[in-house]
Amino acid sequence: MSPETPSSSGSDTSRPQPKNAEERLMVxxxxxxxRPDESSRVLHAIEKKHIVMEETDKNDVLRQKRGVDKQYxxxxxxxxxxxxxxxxEVTTSxxxxxxxxxxxxxxxxxxxxxxxxxxxxxxxRTHPGIMIRALNDLFEAVKDKEDEYSVTMSYLEIYNEQIRDLLNPSSGYLELREDSRGRNIQVAGLSEISTTSTxxxxxxxxxxxxxxxxEPTAMNxxxxxxxxxxxxxxxxxxPIDQKDHLRMRxxxxxxxxxxxxxxERANKTKNRGKRLQEGAHINRSLLALGNCINALSGGARYVNYRDSKLTRLLKETLSGxxxxxxxxxxxxxxxQRDESRNTLIYADRANNITTKIERNVLGVSYQVTQYQTVISELRDEISRLQNKMKEERPRSADVKRMNAEERSNEVKKLREQIVETFKMQMKLRRKLMEIDSHLLGLGMEAERQHVIISHWESRSNKLYKNSVNESRARTQQSIRRRKIATADGFRSAGNEPDESSDGETEGESAVQQAWAELADIEREQDRWSELRTHIEQKLEICRQRGVALEDVPNALQKLPSLLSSDDEREILALMCRVHELEADKMALQSGGSQRQLCEEIITRQRQIIEESRVKLPPDLHELYQIYQQEIHAATYTDLGLPQMSFSPDKLPPISKIYSDPMFRRGTTGDASGSDASGRSPPSSAESGEEGLSNFNDSNVDRLMGQPVTRPGIGMKLPPLPPSPPVRLNKSESSK
Ligand SMILES: Nc1ncnc2c1ncn2[C@@H]1O[C@H](COP(=O)(O)OP(=O)(O)OP(=O)(O)O)[C@@H](O)[C@H]1O
Known part of the structure; x- marks a missing residue:
């Protein structure tokens, strides 16, 4: 296994996985x-991959008739x-x-x-299980590298649909929270213990x-x-770069x-009272899990994770x-034959679930527009400093009286202060970029929810407007009306509910979930915007500090007239240089990121188009074709691979082409910007009331939490440059 790609599960462990691989759940x-009290065996493992279940039973006449043993x-x-x-070793190492x-x-x-x-x-103790072994291996791997790695753990139980912290049981029942995208599910107040000690x-x-x-039961x-x-x-x-310890990957x-x-089955466990109630909760959440597994394995577009806390917590695990x-x-x-059969059937269904594996690289952003803004700010600063250097300054008479060593010490100190202030400015600028990335990602996610809602509304003959409140109220109203109508019809007919309403109910759940997610997104947007304002203020203070230092005689209040105008020029030249270096570095990073961003935009747009089953206009379809052909042509010329046929109706997904290492040519790789998963900034409650208002340099990272989310293509994209003329030969254009 390559240390940089996820190991493959399933039977084919030798196949290398592309970075963003779609992978089957391993079962x-x-x-x-x-046990000594159990006499006859009906399950047999065969060749480490199969199980045979004996369906014949000497004591059961009905089973004898069924007769056929089943293999899984x-x-x-x-x-x-x-x-x-x-x-x-096989499942977890x-x-x-x-x-x-x-x-x-x-x-x-x-x-x-x-x-x-x-x-x-x-x-x-004598036969430690997976939890202990995994933690042991983890700690062994990070041993002596505590400065690079941090490990935290939490342990909770869900008992009767209530969450308890097993590391701090006295904390009572805890609440489950989801982030705006319904992905980053968190348990509020759960202890996260940081340790690397086995x-x-x-x-x-x-x-x-x-x-x-x-508790003891009849079965266990x-x-x-x-x-x-x-x-x-x-x-x-x-550090992303050995010379730049400001930016960490x-x-x-x-x-x-x-x-x-x-x-469990109540009749077998003979549970009564409290045990029986526990069993009902257990079965309910396992049923919800089973439903999710069924839906996922059948490729359903909408999977309901909301039926139990267990499935909400496992949502990312199963689908993400x-x-x-x-x-x-x-x-x-x-x-235990029936229980075993049910379990094997579930396990068999779970075999069809796939998840998308992406590495979580945080702290790297690649918003082209943001890069360009920062670069242009830096360039403005450079020309301002250059003009200042040209200004003639009167030479002080005291200069001659100051010895060379004293002067050079003062200049050195000032230089250090200037570089420090500049570094802090850059750090804050990058934080702003990261926040903007996250906000753009949230915007994109909000768009996705709007697409789901508008789709539902148009299906239900409602005119979708981008007015959230109006639309939300209308959705709720229409769902309420339909429920009442169904209940009335059901009561008057006195029979089973209409099966055709199943699809509608599924659609309603999806749209309700979309509204819930949209509300979360809006909340998170507010919180991140608030954080942005605070960091902007901080940057402004830092900028002013930098300008004050530029004014060399004032900056050295004690010795205002002891420096020569040459010293002053030298300091201004240094400031120019650090600005230039930073601008060049940013330009390089933005170049690499631009292409990735374009790919991301195309991929996401295609996803939206495919998910909403929007019919492609012919000219866009044609452009996709050209795009695909160009990639194929370039790839095959470079790699000498045989021409592959592809259907113009069902083009291979663009993202797949780029994510597959075989096809990747000259992309910049992770360092310039990989995907990342974001987390909300801490609420004022989580960060303490001092959170944002007493913001200082050392708590930038704490406040930021995990910085960048996946790059969003958001709402404010830069205008596209004019496209080069496209030549189509006749046969292609007539397709
Ligand atoms: N592979 C095994 N080797 C030896 N003993 C085992 C094995 N699997 C289970 N047992 C024993 O069987 C008993 C029941 O196992 P266990 O408590 O792990 O079941 P469980 O599935 O977790 O049950 P429950 O869902 O009721 O908690 C225990 O005494 C356990 O030590």
């Missing part, structure tokens, strides 16, 4: 050993004699490497009660496991009555390790930017 099945195939099957180490390289990954244990999920995930982590885990809700003496989610976040910071990876509560491994657990016992 492993573990069969636990037969998975990425990997662990038989009864598999060890904890085998399971960890490569995820740990991915997380260190900035990818997200999840491993979760699924299955009926008593099938061995907690044994696999947590284990015991011993400390083991103690924390033990403490967490003790706090977990475990130590049945976990909750879902437990352990999350480990690794941030790796390296931050890769962030997150590993989720989840021990789900077991699905995450490599995911599911370990389904089954018992080989004949008494």
């Amino acid at each position: 492993a099945v573990r069969i636990r050993p037969l 195939s998975f990425d990997v099957v662990f038989g009864e004699d598999s060890t904890q180490e085998d399971v960890y 490569s995820l740990v490497k991915d997380v260190l390289n900035g990818y997200n990954a999840t491993v979760f244990a699924y299955g009926p009660t008593g099938a061995g999920k907690t044994h696999t995930m947590v284990g015991d 011993d400390e982590v083991m103690q924390l885990l033990q403490k967490g496991n003790k706090a977990r809700t475990i 003496k130590t049945s976990s009555r909750s879902h437990a989610l352990l999350s480990v976040t690794v941030r790796h910071s390296t 931050v890769k962030q990876g997150r590993l989720f390790m989840i021990d789900l509560a077991g699905s 930017n995450c490599r995911t491994v599911m370990i389904a657990h089954v018992s080989p016992s004949a008494t």
Whole structure:
């Protein structure tokens, strides 16, 4: 496995993955050993990939008639004699490497009660499970590199649809929050413990496991009555350029390790009262998970994650930017045949889920317009300084009296102050660019939600206006009306609800979710705009400080007249130089980013077009064709590859062409700007009331949180330059 690409899951582990790879969820099945009180075995692992379930049963006449044994195939099957180490090595050890390289990954244990999920995930002192092994490997990898890596962990349980912090159980029930894009799901107030000490982590885990809700049931003496989610976040910071320690490239990876509560049947568990109620909650959230798996595996456009806290927390894992491994657990016992069959069927469906894997590179932005603004500000500054250098200044009579060493010390001090102030200015400018990137990304996301809403409204014969409040009220009103009408019709007819309303209900859920996300986006836009204003003010103060230093005699208040005009010129020349260097650097970065931005714009527009099933106007279709052909022609000429045929009706996605290393030619790679996932700035409550108002240099990073989001093409794009004349030969244009 290359250290820079995510390892591949599924059966084909040798295939290299492109950077933004679409990947199938890996499904492993573990069969636990037969217990002494269980007599007959009906499940058998075959060649580490298949499971055969015996459907014949000597004691069951009906089964004898059904007769046909069923075979299931998975990425990997662990038989009864598999060890904890085998399971960890095959399913999770490569995820740990991915997380260190900035990818997200999840491993979760699924299955009926008593099938061995907690044994696999947590284990015991002599047979440590995946959680302990993964943390051990992680800490081993970052050992002696504590200045580069930071590791934080949290551990929570969902018990009866309530979230509890297992590292701080006394904190009560916690609230679940989503960011504007419904992606970055966070639990408010959850302890995030920062550590790289294996011993400390083991103690924390033990403490967490003790706090977990475990009760004896008829099926399992130590049945976990909750879902437990352990999350480990690794941030790796390296300077983008050895000479420039102002800009850090931050890769962030997150590993989720989840021990789900077991699905159970009330008649088998013989649970009553509280246990029965717990079981209902467990089953409800597992059902919601099952529904998501069904929808995702069937390629549904809308998947409802909102039915349970579990699915909301797993949303990113199942659909988003995450490599995911599911370990389904089954018992080989004949008494558990039905539970095992259900689990295998779910696991088989989960086999069809794909997720999109992208590395989270934070702190790098590439908004061309922003680069250009900063470059032009720097150029203005340079010409102002150059003019100032030309000004004749009267030479002071005191200069001769000052010895050379004194003078040079003073000049050196002043120089240092100037460079420091300038560095701070640049840092703040870059922060502003990052905020703008995030705001543009939010704008793009808002556009996407508007497309969903307008689509629904036009389908329901409503005229969509870009007036949020009007449209929102209208949507809610129309949904309410339809619900009342359906309920009335249902009551008067006294029969089953109309099946044709299913699609409509699905559409309504999607549009309601779009409104909810839009509201979150608006909130986040406000918060980021507020942060922008504060950083702008800070930059202005910094600029004024710089101008004051330029005025050399005043800057050196104690020795105003002791410097020669040559010294002053030298300082002005230095200021010019630092400005020039920075402007050149920015120009270089913006060049590389421009092309990536164009690709991103085209890819996203295509996505919107495809998702909304908009029919392409013929001239745009033609332009796509030319674009594709040019890429193909250039690629094949360069790489000597055979001509591939492609259908003009279903063009290969542009992003795929660029993301595939085979096709990538001369792009600038990550350093100039890769994708990134953003997080909201801290609310004043999170950052304390001093948050924005007492903003100072040292807390820039803290306030910024994780800076840049994926580059947005947002609302304010620069005008496109005039296109070069396009020549079409007859046969192409007639297509
Ligand atoms: N692979 C295995 N090897 C040895 N013992 C196992 C294995 N799997 C499970 N067990 C044992 O079986 C019992 C039940 O396992 P476990 O508690 O892990 O089940 P579970 O699926 O987590 O159940 P629940 O959903 O009720 O919490 C435990 O005593 C456990 O030690």
